[in-house]
Amino acid sequence: MKALITGASRGLGLALARALAQDGWTLILDARGAAGLEKAAADLAAAGADVTAIPGDVADPAHRDALVRASDGLDLLVNNASTLGATPLPHLADHPLLDLERAFAINVLAPLALVQGVLPALRARRGAIVNVTSDAAREAYEGWGGYGATKAALDQLSGVLAVEEPEIAVWWVDPGEMRTRMLADAGEDADAAPLPEDVAVPALRRLITERPASGRYAVGDL
Numbered sequence: 649m650k651a652l653i654t655g656a657s658r659g660l661g662l663a664l665a666r667a668l669a670q671d672g673w674t675l676i677l678d679a680r681g682a683a684g685l686e687k688a689a690a691d692l693a694a695a696g697a698d699v700t701a702i703p704g705d706v707a708d709p710a711h712r713d714a715l716v717r718a719s720d721g722l723d724l725l726v727n728n729a730s731t732l733g734a735t736p737l738p739h740l741a742d743h744p745l746l747d748l749e750r751a752f753a754i755n756v757l758a759p760l761a762l763v764q765g766v767l768p769a770l771r772a773r774r775g776a777i778v779n780v781t782s783d784a785a786r787e788a789y790e791g792w793g794g795y796g797a798t799k800a801a802l803d804q805l806s807g808v809l810a811v812e813e814p815e816i817a818v819w820w821v822d823p824g825e826m827r828t829r830m831l832a833d834a835g836e837d838a839d840a841a842p843l844p845e846d847v848a849v850p851a852l853r854r855l856i857t858e859r860p861a862s863g864r865y866a867v868g869d870l
Contacts, residue, residue: 650674650722652715652766654706654758655729657684659828660780663844664726667853669697676700676718678711678729706758707750716765724856725766726778727759733798735833737791748794755798760805767813776817776856779806781864783822792834803864810862818862819855823848 651668655661657679665675669692679685682703689701700718704711706729719725733751734744759779769775784796785803806820825831825841826848851870 651724660844722769740793
């Protein structure tokens, strides 16, 4: 079994990569920070994992092409890489539009482009897609309008994809608050949140193993 996980140098992406490696998956890992990704991949390889690290920006078409080329025989795509956009989180009235455009490029267009690139492999193997979303896609939180709008768009793309590709499992998953750098960058008390490996990863592992119907899931549902 082979999985491509974006945003895998830390946080949820890395925690999930460790869990799937324990289950015997072959891994293709992406992240913007080359040093962090290469260290993560080296640690996984030292533990016996079959892992390929491809650092780069998912908003870069050339980088996405490299990920797709490495994804022959893919069983699982995890679109986990994302950005908050402008920080500190601004009100929409003051939101820099260039930052919002960049957030849509990373959080919406890049996941769709990767889906398009690996669909032939996923169709052939009746594979699965996990798109990591957020409760900010549904709830109106002050300051979270830009990020939430990107995740709402990702939710909609995921739902349509599930209808259009009935032979592939498509899950868009809200992992809840986790102790991650992104949560800290948003100005929240990240230290008070659970670690990804304690809450979100067991839920995702169950999702991937049991393969329920396509749909939107929160960690609490799993």
